[in-house]
Amino acid sequence: MFRMSAIAAAALAGSALLLGTGLVARGRQAPPVAAPAAAQDPVAVGQQAYAIYCASCHGPRAQGAEKAGVLITIIQERGGKQPPDLTDATWDHGATDEAIATVITQGVPTTMMPGFGAMLTEAQVKGVVAYLRALARGEPGALAGATAIATKTATLPKADLAEYVRMPITGDPTGDLTRAQLSRVNFMREEPGGRRFFVPDLNGPLYLLDRRTKQVTTYLDFNGLEGRPGLFPRFTYQRNFAMGLINVVLDPDYARNGVFYTIHTEDPTIAAPATPRAGAVTGLDLQGYALTDLVMPPVRPDVPVDRVGVIVEWTDRDVTNATFEGTAREILRMPLDTPIHPLGEMTFNPVARRGDPEWRVMYVGVGDAGTGERQDGRRLVPQRLDTLGGKILRIVPDLREHVATSTVSANRRYRIPNDNPFASIAGARKEIWALGIRNPHRLVWDVDPAHPTAPRLFAFNIGLTGWETVLIVEKGANYGYPLREGPLAMTPKGMAPPPADDTIPVQVTATMTRGTVRPTYPVIAYPHTALGGDAIAGGFVVRGNAIPLLKDSVLLGDITTGKLWYARLTDVLAADDGRADTLAPLQELDAGVRPLVEATFRARGGRGDTLPGAAAISGRGRVDMRLAQDEAGTIYVITKSDGVIRTLTSVAAQR
Structure with a gap:
């Protein structure tokens, strides 16, 4: 059944307003507002x-x-x-x-x-x-009181943060929007053995962060725009919050083969080569590097390609030092209609071992590039099986793996498993694993100690109209966007409860359908209101006893406001029941992220009355927060505006 979240209950008690829009308890309609x-x-x-x-x-x-x-x-x-x-x-x-x-x-x-x-x-x-x-x-x-928001009547659990490291400043304090963010760190990936983190900054550097000394070393620099010394002359990173060096992930066999993968964005209109610049990295051998064709044509050929998302495979011959010596190979090059929601995430099944069907099989989270909010033929891109936007893909980057159980991609750079759910449908992209998702920019695995061979994959999805969501990713599932968002239907007349016949067409192409399917709904959702936020920052399942109050919970946060919440995993799994009206309740934490970031932003030379940027709920000034976790379970809070990485040291109930 639907369990009202703590923030919903607080809002109801304090201002007679319920969190959410049209949430329904089983068997009865719960009014959205008293x-x-x-x-x-x-x-x-x-x-x-x-x-x-x-x-x-x-x-x-x-x-x-x-x-x-x-x-x-x-x-x-x-x-x-x-x-x-x-x-x-x-x-x-x-x-x-x-x-x-x-x-x-x-x-x-x-x-x-x-x-x-x-x-x-x-x-x-x-x-x-x-x-x-x-x-x-x-x-x-x-x-009088027009800007007041609902007063919380419950005392929130107190979360304590400790500064871990201040990243090098790569922004321009005199600029605006993303340029004024001091360091646009987007991810942290732990190296096998736990000695170092790989840390990408959207502005271009890929760092190695030594865990013992906290020393930060530039390992690769992607920013070769306008004469900069980095690798890619068409690199694009300014203004748009999702552009630049987006992601890095290590191959499951990295300790032996030195292979890792990156995602970055390029501007195809720049009059410069798309290939990496020779000499930018002394140890990089570019002799065999070749550009790939676009993995699919633009959805509307009459609309110029605005950006390109690129996945590159890197092979470092010596993973013991802090310099790169090896080769690079382009895997995938994808056209993007707009500079939002590009390719955002790559991940591998953490329990797969050599010889398993999942060994070295990559899942890729691909945003819709803003197509789902267009009012022309591009709106259904997240639903269409002949496109890759708004999807989660499943591919094999290494052409030498799974040869007998996969086929080679059209660009000849990766393989596609034969057991992908749409591999046998004429006209469908065989890479697709799940669809109907606006921006699955974080994919996170949870390994249940009771069932260690069957991990769950969670997607943290940024919404458009009213909801930020957490999805449990299933093979072939359709999460409804842009026909559904959160627990509601998106209609020309606005958001509404799902219809009695809750099905949507299986959209193969712009004009061809193949039956219908029931949408899969989120297990967690929070609204675009003062009690919620603007854009989900990601999260993960907390295991272990380091922070007892959060044990066996899903921790998540909001990018712009810096709010943190948790939901009990038992409630999250109970919400995975196929119903739109079942969501896990959320409990907000009192972490004080925004004032902490504002103080550090100014201390490090940030300018202006507020943090850079703005959004609907945060107002002027975005915290721009991301979350990370290492193998030991330590939780990291990353904030771009002040360029600081912090650890979550404790959470305790307040009296």
């Missing part, structure tokens, strides 16, 4: 709802994001416009109360404004209209 008393002032009702659902974008006076001083980065990057001032003399263009209520309920499908029909009661929608009218009239009482 209905106000009949005698309650409609303006007060609307003010309360506005503060939770609207103020983060439109400011305390309904000014529109631009005039409220909140830069919605994704809109700016696309050249879009924010809403105008909603309280000036012409803000409503003569619209009736009913017309405004319709916009609030249904959203504006061609913009970034979602519909709130599943989040607000009818009384609250009318209240928001009344509150906007009061603002327009300049009534002084209408502004």
Whole structure:
């Protein structure tokens, strides 16, 4: 059954607002927001709802994001416009109360404004209209407390962080958005034996971090843009939060073969070679390096390719030192429609051993490059089996592995297992393992000590309209996007509960379908409200006794706000029941990440009144947090804005 999360319960107790939009308990409809008393002032009702659902974008006076001083980065990057001032003399263009209520309920499908029909009661929608009218009239009482959010009535468990290392500053403190982030560290990968971490910075460096000395060494530099000394002259990393040196993962046999893989992004419009620059790395032998063809054609040939995501295989002949001596081989080159949601993740089954069917088989998390929110034929890319966007792929990077049980890819650089779920469907991409996911930028395995040969794969997926989600990845599963998000259906009229006949077409191509399928729903979800956040940072299952309160829980966080939550693993697994209305409850931690990052950002030379960037819920200033964990179970909190890696040392209940 649905178990209300602690943040939901706190919101309900403190402000009569439930976390989420249209959550349903089995057998009965749970109203998304408690209905106000009949005698309650409609303006007060609307003010309360506005503060939770609207103020983060439109400011305390309904000014529109631009005039409220909140830069919605994704809109700016696309050249879009924010809403105008909603309280000036012409803000409503003569619209009736009913017309405004319709916009609030249904959203504006061609913009970034979602519909709130599943989040607000009818009384609250009318209240928001009344509150906007009061603002327009300049009534002084209408502004009181407009930016307040729900008060937490429960004392949160206290999480303590300790500084682990300050990474080299690669940003430009005088810049803006991503350029002003001091160090854009995106991952930490532990080397076998635990001696070092591989640490990629989106701005270009791939570091080796010595665990004993905390010494940071630049192992490879990918940034060869505009005459920089790095490897790739078309390297792109500025402005967009997901661009640059995105990821690194070590081959399961790395200790013996020295093989590892990276993902980086390139700008195909740059007038420079796409091949690595000779001499950028002294020990790199480029004699056999060759570019691959794009792994698939652009979905719309009339729209220029904006970015390219590239997977490269590296082989270091000596893994004992801190320099690279070896070769590189391009595996995959994928076109991206926009500079968001590229290839983001690579992982290998941690329990597979030599001779197993899973040995050295790679899972790749591929974002949808923003196609799922387009209003043209690209919208269904995450659903289409003839494309790779919005999917999790399963491939064999080494052409010498699994020869008898796989086929060679079209670009001749990797193999595709024959038992992939769509390998026999005409017109489908055989690489696809799961689909209908907006941005599965973190894939994390959990090995249950009671069942050590059957690990679970979790995907941490960034949402669009209302929800950030955690998925349990299953072979052939369809997670619904852009027809579903979180526990709800995405419709032209806004978010709504799933229909009684909860099926969607199996979309092979833009025009060809093959029956229907029931969507697979998340096990954890939190909303785009002041009680939730903007974008899921990732997470993992906490095992062991190092932090007893978190044992056997899924720990996760939010990128922009720096919030941390946990959910009990028993509840997470119980939520994997095929129902949209079953979600594991979340308990927020009091970690104080944002003030800690703000202080360190300024201490290290960061400029401005706030942290760099902005988002709808965080407002001005993004913490830009990521999470990592080593083999011993130590939890690391990585924050790009101040360029610091910290460890989570303890979590304890407060009295």
